[in-house]
Amino acid sequence: MDALDLARWQFGVTTVYHFLFVPLTIGLGVFVAGLQTAWHRTGKDQYLKLTKFFGKLFLINFAMGVVTGLVQEFQFGMNWSEYSTFVGDVFGAPLAMEALLAFFMESTFLGLWIFGWERLPKKVHLACIWAAAIGSNISAYFILAANAWMKHPVGYQVVDGRARMTDLWAVLTNSTALAQVPHVVAAAFIVAGGFVLAVCGFWLLKTRDGMWRSAARGALVMTALAGALVGLTGDMSAKLMYEQQPMKLASAEGLPHDTAGAPFSVVPGVEIPKVLSFLATNDPGATVQGVEDLQKRFEQQFGPGDYRPDQTIVFWSFRLMIGFGLVTAGLSVLGLWLTRRRRELPGWLSRLFLLALPLPLLAVTAGWLLSEIGRQPWTVAGELLTASSVSPGVSLAEVATSLTIFTLLYGALAVAEVVIMTRHVRKGVEEPEQAPASERLEPSLTY
Numbered sequence: 268m269d270a271l272d273l274a275r276w277q278f279g280v281t282t283v284y285h286f287l288f289v290p291l292t293i294g295l296g297v298f299v300a301g302l303q304t305a306w307h308r309t310g311k312d313q314y315l316k317l318t319k320f321f322g323k324l325f326l327i328n329f330a331m332g333v334v335t336g337l338v339q340e341f342q343f344g345m346n347w348s349e350y351s352t353f354v355g356d357v358f359g360a361p362l363a364m365e366a367l368l369a370f371f372m373e374s375t376f377l378g379l380w381i382f383g384w385e386r387l388p389k390k391v392h393l394a395c396i397w398a399a400a401i402g403s404n405i406s407a408y409f410i411l412a413a414n415a416w417m418k419h420p421v422g423y424q425v426v427d428g429r430a431r432m433t434d435l436w437a438v439l440t441n442s443t444a445l446a447q448v449p450h451v452v453a454a455a456f457i458v459a460g461g462f463v464l465a466v467c468g469f470w471l472l473k474t475r476d477g478m479w480r481s482a483a484r485g486a487l488v489m490t491a492l493a494g495a496l497v498g499l500t501g502d503m504s505a506k507l508m509y510e511q512q513p514m515k516l517a518s519a520e521g522l523p524h525d526t527a528g529a530p531f532s533v534v535p536g537v538e539i540p541k542v543l544s545f546l547a548t549n550d551p552g553a554t555v556q557g558v559e560d561l562q563k564r565f566e567q568q569f570g571p572g573d574y575r576p577d578q579t580i581v582f583w584s585f586r587l588m589i590g591f592g593l594v595t596a597g598l599s600v601l602g603l604w605l606t607r608r609r610r611e612l613p614g615w616l617s618r619l620f621l622l623a624l625p626l627p628l629l630a631v632t633a634g635w636l637l638s639e640i641g642r643q644p645w646t647v648a649g650e651l652l653t654a655s656s657v658s659p660g661v662s663l664a665e666v667a668t669s670l671t672i673f674t675l676l677y678g679a680l681a682v683a684e685v686v687i688m689t690r691h692v693r694k695g696v697e698e699p700e701q702a703p704a705s706e707r708l709e710p711s712l713t714y
Contacts, residue, residue, distance in 0.1 A: 294459025460490030494596025
């Protein structure tokens with residue numbers, strides 16, 4: 268194992284860990300805004316209690332996401348200076364827009380929301396949480412647009428060994444980004460929905476309070492709708508993968524050679540004829556390129572080398588992503604059916620929601636592995652190899668040391684996150700403070 272391998276491991280570990288917080292922040296922010304909107308419209312205390320309860324969980328997760336995200340930037344300079352040099356002129360604009368526009372908007376309005384309960388008019392305070400939630404989604408757009416450029420670079424030219432951006436609009440409206448952004452954001456809502464359902468399931472096993480049923484019902488609707496959007500955008504992504512990343516598609520399906528009417532492999536040895544060709548092109552008889560034939564073509568195009576990603580990881584991460592996502596979405600549809608006409612949530616389903624808590628997180632992790640490992644051996648498809656992206660002066664010992672430190676640090680943060688959130692969930696909702704009628708303002712919220 269050399270410095271490149273450890274650098275990839277380090278970036279993979281820190282990225283996957285950070286990405287556990289990102290989807291929950293994106294989805295939970297909108298859910299909290301929805302709860303506060305319900306309180307604003309109905310005046311019911313149960314929505315205020317739920318807003319405060321899930322709002323604290325949202326803030327804990329947001330803080331952890333910010334801390335873990337900062338490490339990503341340091342690694343670009345520490346281990347990936349050649350990559351940073353190559354992509355800097357292109358990435359500068361979308362990442363600056365993310366920091367100065369989206370993150371600034373998100374953090375500013377979140378601060379106003381935290382401290383504005385007794386200081387801002389009710390409508391203004393509600394607008395703050397919606398602005399923060401919208402800001403997190405805009406932030407995701409700019410970051411995912413930059414990531415999409417690595418898979419399908421557009422709007423640039425290479426000058427003196429560096430990518431120079433020639434068209435910002437092309438970068439921001441990259442076809443890969445337009446499919447990837449709604450797919451990832453919808454998956455984030457599934458993660459948040461699964462989290463809320465697990466929390467509600469825990470409390471519904473302890474009490475039959477209708478407040479928790481209302482929250483669960485909202486999470487069921489959000490998760491079911493997001494599941495449908497994930498399926499739709501996943502189909503769009505598969506068709507773009509066929510055109511732009513044929514090696515990833517072939518690896519995800521374990522297809523060794525060019526095949527007309529290619530089958531969809533459910534698991535090794537179980538295939539559905541012609542389905543892969545149909546999913547990729549809408550034509551069941553179309554030819555899908557295979558791994559080994561693509562390898563030969565890439566050797567002719569780019570020179571000697573192995574242009575195949577890790578076949579095992581790409582193949583199984585694709586199936587785990589689909590499997591875990593389908594189970595979570597299926598549970599939400601089942602929950603909607605069983606709670607129709609204001610029926611109670613069955614106890615066994617509440618237990619299932621608790622047990623299913625890790626599934627959407629595992630699904631998005633598997634999807635991220637498919638997305639990033641499937642692009643290998645390129646950091647920028649067709650332009651920059653991963654082996655050429657690592658910092659030239661970094662030694663194996665230096666990377667091993669930073670990898671060990673980051674792993675231990677992130678392990679400690681994971682324990683702290685679980686302990687803090689578990690304590691808050693077990694504590695339950697807080698009763699709103701009641702001021703004298705002559706002085707009554709909105710109930711205070713202390714963070």
